[in-house]
Amino acid sequence: MSAELTYEPTAGGEKPVFFDLDEHDHPEGGSTMLGFWMYLMSDCLIFAVLFACYGVLGHGYGGGKGPKELFELPLVAFNTAMLLFSSLTYGIAMLTMEKGSVRQVQFWLVVTGLFGLTFLGVEMYEFSNLIAEGHGPSRSAFLSAFFTLVGTHGFHVTCGLIWLTTLVIQIGTHGLGQANRRRLQCLSMFWHFLDVIWIGVFTIVYLMGVLG
């Protein structure tokens, strides 16, 4: 019995196959970025389907008003600027993260969050105006598709803001450890991704809509 025990390590010590497989030396979170990228790609497909819906239904005005009468381009331009600024400030937050200053990262995250909040506020204002004037999502196929597409983007921004707030607090309590850096990196991808989707929204829905 004891002979077997001592025998095992000498034979097994040289070929620790199970040990090696078990160790599987992936650092924690090593595959997180790729996994998150996969999520973003699948999110892309959601938006692709919503864009396709909009493309198909976008001309079904049901006798109501179309994009030309309903959309206010200055508001959309303002919102686009807000998202673009927030992308830049998030980038700066990532750069300050590499320097390791918690306060500065928090500051730039809060600035990013305020831009995002402004974006949402303006979108809410636009939506509530449309609904108040009787152009709600149930008015026509065009408006259903519009509210679903733009609303889904707005919902993503809302989730991003909640995530951002959480991270601001987490960085404050736990500092800029490896895990928190990874989370910031994921949110960075998410946030820039939302800006990419918005390019599609303002081009296809608003600009091409008003252009007719």
Place this chain on the structure above:
Amino acid sequence: MSADTHITAHEYDAGADGHHDSHGDDMPHGSMRDYVIGFVLSVILTAIPFALVMTGALDHTWTAIIVLGSALVQVFVHMIYFLHMKTSNEGGWSFIALLFTLIVIVITLSGSIWVMYHMNANMMTMSPSMSSETMSQQ
């Protein structure tokens, strides 16, 4: 046999170690220069289409071409300068995922719009007044 496995185990170990080392630097990060270039290009590529549509300076077709073109270019600008996409990220897997997604998106968009357009054009039974209304809309 034992010598054989010894070598493989060792190689595996080295491979795992190399993998480990590369992971720390694998996260894509940009520089201030990247973000500023991306930002300035995005502002330009946003301002042009908005200005064209709001002023109506060009005719319809050219405006549409430039609006769609700037959007496409801006998506690339965001991908490169904000998302730091490289074909080599994550050993190429993220790029392959992106390509796959793009293929599915193209099929979904063009397929839906193409099929539904023909459905609308060919399969709707409509009265003459309705038909003239849709014709004028298009």
